[in-house]
Amino acid sequence: MEDGDFNINLTIVGLGLIGGSYAKAFKEKNKGHIWGIDIDKNTLKKAAEMDIIDDGYSIENAQIPLKKSDVVIISIYPEVLLNFVRNNLNNFKKGAIITDTLGIKEDNIKYIQNILGDKAEFIGGHPMAGKEVSGFLNASKDIFEDANYILTPTAKNKKETIDFMGEFVKSIGFKSIVEVTPEKHDEIIAFTSQLPHIIAVSLMNLSNCEDIKYFIGGSFRDTTRVAAINSDLWGQLFIRNKKNIIKCIDDFQKNMTEIRNYIEKEDINDIKKFLKEAASKKEEII
Amino acid sequence: MEDGDFNINLTIVGLGLIGGSYAKAFKEKNKGHIWGIDIDKNTLKKAAEMDIIDDGYSIENAQIPLKKSDVVIISIYPEVLLNFVRNNLNNFKKGAIITDTLGIKEDNIKYIQNILGDKAEFIGGHPMAGKEVSGFLNASKDIFEDANYILTPTAKNKKETIDFMGEFVKSIGFKSIVEVTPEKHDEIIAFTSQLPHIIAVSLMNLSNCEDIKYFIGGSFRDTTRVAAINSDLWGQLFIRNKKNIIKCIDDFQKNMTEIRNYIEKEDINDIKKFLKEAASKKEEII
Structure with a gap:
């Protein structure tokens, strides 16, 4: 394992532009498993064929990868994010780190940290990267290169988790990792x-x-x-x-x-x- | 001479970002002389050393190149443009084509065509090209590549002049040449x-x-x-x-x-x- 590489079981929920780009990027930097969850079977099939995920799962089978995942990156719309966490409260591995990719933080984080209790640790993350087009087919690991990444920890997050997240995303190209409260974000x-x-x-x-x-x-x-x-x-x-x-x-x-x-x-x-x-x-x- | 090349005596007034870029671009496509007029002696010296103009002249000596120029491109600020034309009314070669590069047209063109009478023909031109930086040192012939060029002829312009201007700027990379009235522009x-x-x-x-x-x-x-x-x-x-x-x-x-x-x-x-x-x-x- 090279310096800066990770060996983590990772599930990415939502293989759109950002989630798909994460899968492509982490496939090179993480030696552990990478699983994908998506509502679109074709996307899962394509991602598996391209070998950027080890296996794909529908929302209904989310518990299969979640139970084994050290880190879960949820990259879906605000409304479905809350549902996803609520529906999978008992499926996260004890001590797992869960993060998101959304451009809004305050209300979501309050809600999620509240319902999660100590079942798993949620920390807000916002990759300042994107493209003027959306969807898995436009995903690319290059969008993270030299981009800014915002972490929005709260009093409920451990220092190790904050440090880990910074290192984890730096490994795929992010340059500046900055921390602010969800409100300030x-x-x-x-x-x-x-x-x-x-x-x-x-x-x-x-x-x-x-x-x-x-x-x-x-x-x-x-x-x-x-x-x-x-x-x-x-x-x-x-x-x-x-x-x-x-x-x-x-x-x-x-x-x-x-x-x-x-x-x-x-x-x-x-x-x-x-x-x-x-x-x-x-x-x-x- | 290659197809699409010109053999014209050209004076460029104002060797800033746009004027300097014109000089660099036409030096390759035009076999005639290219002279520069500028208030900054260092710019003229530098342009001559780089061999993108044959000679440089101060505003006071403008008549020297103007009297021999078939085409004059004036690329200076709105306020000084009018002064320059007024002060050189009798210095333009009979039948010369004079054009500008400014982002405003209506008032200038009315005024200039009026005072020029039939001493020379003024036709408004607006290269839709630029950079976020200014000045001769940032000039580059590449800024015109595939850019749009707007011609704003009036009833006082000859069809040959309009056609010539389109061909002349196409030779240095402009893709779409579009014609509108100065008002519409x-x-x-x-x-x-x-x-x-x-x-x-x-x-x-x-x-x-x-x-x-x-x-x-x-x-x-x-x-x-x-x-x-x-x-x-x-x-x-x-x-x-x-x-x-x-x-x-x-x-x-x-x-x-x-x-x-x-x-x-x-x-x-x-x-x-x-x-x-x-x-x-x-x-x-x-």
Whole structure:
């Protein structure tokens, strides 16, 4: 076993874009078994044929891999995540670490840690990786390379578990592992992820496709890159993080109105000040 | 001479990111002379050393290359563009084609065609290419590869001139050449270029850099890619296209408010409808 490799029995629940990418990535870095659980039999069959899972199971047979798994990564929609945990409360291996991949944390984690008690340990995880397309067929281990990973431990998590999770995901390419509370996570992610997605769809929906096709440059292309998001998943994320998202939208609109009014008044000095502030913040962050 | 090559005496006024990139690109495709005019002596020296111009001239000596040039590409800020043409009215070669690279057209073109009379022919051109950085040192001939080019002819332009310009810029990599009136150009570009830039700076300015650094994924990075724009140039562009830009900002904010309100009401069906509309428009355009 090479340095940095693991020997863990791992179950991945939901072999979509993120779950499928995890399977591909961990297949190379983890010497233990990797099992997949999915509602789609074809996906399970395909993943087994590609040898990125050892075996695939339906939701109804989840107990078979769960009982043997040291780590369970659940990568499914918010609504089904809670059901899955509730329905499998007695199927997790004693002491197993369970994590998720969702872009919202606070409510889920409270609920899950509560119903799990000491049957298993749940720790929230959010890989800041993705693609503008979804599904297993688009999964790729490369999406994690140099990406950020957010851990959202609570007082119920052990220090060893937090450390383990950081090392585990670093092994597949994540660069920065950062820890915040679930509350803070939801507040920041509303700004750094959900707001840019709302901007993308709002801009896209304003367009008259026929008219603008040949007038597009890099800025429009970039701003709308994520405009074709999975509406089931993101609809749920937006509603579940509504308090933070609405604050972000309102703050953003206030900022936009500021520069709008400078332009209306032809106030070149304030426009330039606004643009320079953006430029210097950009240098600082990215 | 290969098929598609030209043999034209060309002067490029302003060797910044766009002008410098033109010089590099045409040096390979045009067998005639290429001269550069710039206020920065170092840029002229560097461009001559790199052999992408045959000679460089200060603004004061503009008449030397202009008198011999079949084509003049003026790639400088809106305010100085008008001055440059006015100060060189009698320096253009009879029948020369003069074009620009600016993101606003209507007012400039009216003014320039008016004062030029039949001394030379001005035709507006807008290369939909750029980079998030400016200046000659960042110039590259690759930025035009597969990009869109917009021509904004008026009743004062000859058909041969329009055709020539299309062929001339195709030779350096542009893929789609599209023609619209200067008025329509300004209206569409406010939406496809200036609005995304305003979005980028407004989003960037909202951020508290320290807090968000490790919470950034692809969507935030993409939406703010162009946030460090040249404040002198873009400040002028925004003010000169103010009528169209303000309409775009207002329409965009109305759209954003629509999805904001669906989220507030937890109206999952309308959110999903909104997201699906964006996804299908995205498929259609990009």
